[in-house]
Amino acid sequence: MRGPNIARAAFSEETLKRVEAVISRYPTPQAAALPVLYLAQKEFGYINDEALSAVAFVLRISRAEVYGLATYYSMFSTSPMGRNVIHLCDNLACTLLGAESLRSCLERKLGIRMGETTSDGRFTLRNAECLGACGQAPVMLVNDDFYEALTESTIDKALEKYR
Amino acid sequence: METILLNRVHLENSRSISVYTANEGYDALKKALSMSPSGVIDEVKRANLRGRGGAGFPAAMKWGFAAADPKRPKYLLCNADEGEPGTCKDRQIMEGDPHELIEGMIIAGYAFGAEYGYIYLRAEYPRLEGILEQAISEAEGKGFLGKNICSSGFNFTIRVHRGAGAYICGEETALIESLEGKRGQSRIKPPFPVNVGAFGLPTVINNVETLANVPHIILKGGAWFAGIGPAKCPGTRIISLSGHVNRPGYYELPMGVTFREVIYEHGGGIRGGKELKAFIPGGASSPCLTPKHLSVNMDYESLAEAGSMLGSSALMVMDQDTCMVRVAERLMRFFVHESCGKCTPCREGTDWLLSILERIEAGEGKQEDIELLRDICDNIAGKTFCPLGEGALGPVRGTLKYFEEEYREHIRIKGCPMKI
Numbered sequence: 203m204r205g206p207n208i209a210r211a212a213f214s215e216e217t218l219k220r221v222e223a224v225i226s227r228y229p230t231p232q233a234a235a236l237p238v239l240y241l242a243q244k245e246f247g248y249i250n251d252e253a254l255s256a257v258a259f260v261l262r263i264s265r266a267e268v269y270g271l272a273t274y275y276s277m278f279s280t281s282p283m284g285r286n287v288i289h290l291c292d293n294l295a296c297t298l299l300g301a302e303s304l305r306s307c308l309e310r311k312l313g314i315r316m317g318e319t320t321s322d323g324r325f326t327l328r329n330a331e332c333l334g335a336c337g338q339a340p341v342m343l344v345n346d347d348f349y350e351a352l353t354e355s356t357i358d359k360a361l362e363k364y365r
Numbered sequence: 366m367e368t369i370l371l372n373r374v375h376l377e378n379s380r381s382i383s384v385y386t387a388n389e390g391y392d393a394l395k396k397a398l399s400m401s402p403s404g405v406i407d408e409v410k411r412a413n414l415r416g417r418g419g420a421g422f423p424a425a426m427k428w429g430f431a432a433a434d435p436k437r438p439k440y441l442l443c444n445a446d447e448g449e450p451g452t453c454k455d456r457q458i459m460e461g462d463p464h465e466l467i468e469g470m471i472i473a474g475y476a477f478g479a480e481y482g483y484i485y486l487r488a489e490y491p492r493l494e495g496i497l498e499q500a501i502s503e504a505e506g507k508g509f510l511g512k513n514i515c516s517s518g519f520n521f522t523i524r525v526h527r528g529a530g531a532y533i534c535g536e537e538t539a540l541i542e543s544l545e546g547k548r549g550q551s552r553i554k555p556p557f558p559v560n561v562g563a564f565g566l567p568t569v570i571n572n573v574e575t576l577a578n579v580p581h582i583i584l585k586g587g588a589w590f591a592g593i594g595p596a597k598c599p600g601t602r603i604i605s606l607s608g609h610v611n612r613p614g615y616y617e618l619p620m621g622v623t624f625r626e627v628i629y630e631h632g633g634g635i636r637g638g639k640e641l642k643a644f645i646p647g648g649a650s651s652p653c654l655t656p657k658h659l660s661v662n663m664d665y666e667s668l669a670e671a672g673s674m675l676g677s678s679a680l681m682v683m684d685q686d687t688c689m690v691r692v693a694e695r696l697m698r699f700f701v702h703e704s705c706g707k708c709t710p711c712r713e714g715t716d717w718l719l720s721i722l723e724r725i726e727a728g729e730g731k732q733e734d735i736e737l738l739r740d741i742c743d744n745i746a747g748k749t750f751c752p753l754g755e756g757a758l759g760p761v762r763g764t765l766k767y768f769e770e771e772y773r774e775h776i777r778i779k780g781c782p783m784k785i
Contacts (some may be wrong), residue, residue: 225509227524228546229564236529261546263695274548276530277488289489290553293450295607295681299455303662332533333489336679337614346491365390 207268218247221260231261235271239278245299248279284319288344288365292329295336304340307354368573368617369581376460380496382503384545385464391509393580397472398517405476406432409579411587413599418444418572419441419676421665427569430559434567441479442563442570443470444540445661446487448532450699451679454603455573457615459493463500467523469523469576471509471582474521476571485540507667508674526763532703536751537570539705550705551751556713593619598664608682625659628682639684643767647676649696650756652763683753684758690775693760694722700757711754716746718761725772728780735772736767
């Protein structure tokens with residue numbers, strides 16, 4: 203049953219293969235929810251309506267449950283995001299060392315407020331609740347790359363890499 | 366004093382299995398497999414290895430409970446959801462010496478009879494997923510993982526499960542819910558995970574640092590480990606040092622080291638030659654302490670006696686210019702964001718605490734707010750499903766205990782005195 207059913211989901215062939223592989227690593231399909239949501243976010247850009255249906259279908263749970271997960275966990279977004287996502291930490295260790303001025307600096311440079319996306323779709327700016335690099339504070343994560351001991355002058359150089 | 370956990374992280378290619386095996390790696394596994402599973406548990410019991418996640422529960426006791434439950438299969442979950450603000454210790458092990466953790470997991474699995482292991486990795490460490498998966502596949506290639514490990518008949522697999530940015534999933538029952546593909550909301554205990562855990566089966570949840578100690582204990586003996594640091598809580602601790610110190614970072618030191626030594630010797634003292642005002646000893650949930658506590662030892666008992674907790678040994682240091690109301694406010698914003706919403710005292714209480722802290726910091730506080738803060742704290746304490754609600758009180762209770770006058774000054778002058 204699973205083969206033909208799974209193929210009806212809106213994932214691409216390639217993603218579908220990865221979805222099947224990831225589901226096989228758990229005792230129940232639902233347990234693969236987080237990795238499958240990551241794959242869906244990669245494929246659809248964010249957890250949109252199509253993604254909700256596709257994920258619900260392969261995990262054999264309701265769309266409402268998938269929506270619950272997508273809105274509960276910070277790493278998923280139910281609205282469109284930029285091509286690059288900046289997570290700026292402003293928890294205590296980073297705040298003690300100037301995260302607040304870095305936030306205004308980023309907002310100024312990008313011309314957006316925290317939580318928004320630049321009009322060219324290049325960056326989304328989000329705050330993070332501790333990135334676990336407190337010894338190198340203040341820090342930000344751009345996609346999968348860490349930038350540590352940040353200053354206003356090192357932010358520019360870091361952002362240049364991303365198109 | 367020599368380190369235990371971070372001995373290999375400075376070697377070139379420290380993550381590779383060849384460097385690991387050239388430096389005693391997987392020798393402990395071979396030794397453990399020549400022992401009986403209960404013999405392994407006994408050795409770890411002799412070491413008196415206590416959980417490094419924060420609660421300090423004896424690891425061997427957990428394994429014993431799970432081993433005694435006849436249900437199969439059993440699961441070992443490695444809690445790598447290091448989310449307590451200020452903490453960056455487990456990352457050092459996973460990034461620099463992933464096989465140390467993996468070997469510890471295999472030995473733990475053997476000890477209580479687990480077939481499956483999952484590493485619940487916090488989402489904010491995206492690069493670590495690949496590092497751990499690479500290490501797992503190397504270990505599989507050498508026959509240290511998979512079926513019939515080293516011809517012992519023992520089967521064990523490890524998978525990496527990346528979380529998705531919820532602090533609460535560091536709490537063990539929420540972690541299980543999350544692994545099962547649900548929203549990470551705590552379960553009420555009992556039943557305890559050792560009997561009814563992941564997928565309804567016996568499950569042990571151990572912290573990364575706890576598991577990484579296991580190979581060393583098996584190789585050198587429980588008695589050797591028990592001789593390091595205080596008898597009630599032996600071993601070393603990886604301390605994450607952050608805030609206003611000259612040399613922030615992570616330091617592996619014997620359990621029971623004093624705050625003075627960590628802040629002034631290893632951390633090089635306070636930045637800019639300023640005075641120390643306060644420090645948070647064990648992550649955001651632990652109430653702050655003051656310079657008069659510099660001689661306190663960093664172990665579970667000493668910190669409980671001092672009215673705080675060792676937690677994840679994340680030491681955050683604040684200088685004389687720090688506003689303690691703002692510290693409490695910032696940390697409370699974190700707890701409001703991370704409360705899972707399941708139980709009322711935590712969901713509503715943290716929100717109320719934040720509103721009051723915000724108005725005091727903004728200069729709109731009233732004299733009676735101090736009592737109100739204390740009253741809300743008393744009404745959250747002991748009334749929540751899980752320790753998150755209790756943890757959220759740490760920042761308020763600690764700052765109120767030592768800096769009540771600073772709160773009152775905010776209210777009196779209608780603003781933050783640090784900004785004037």
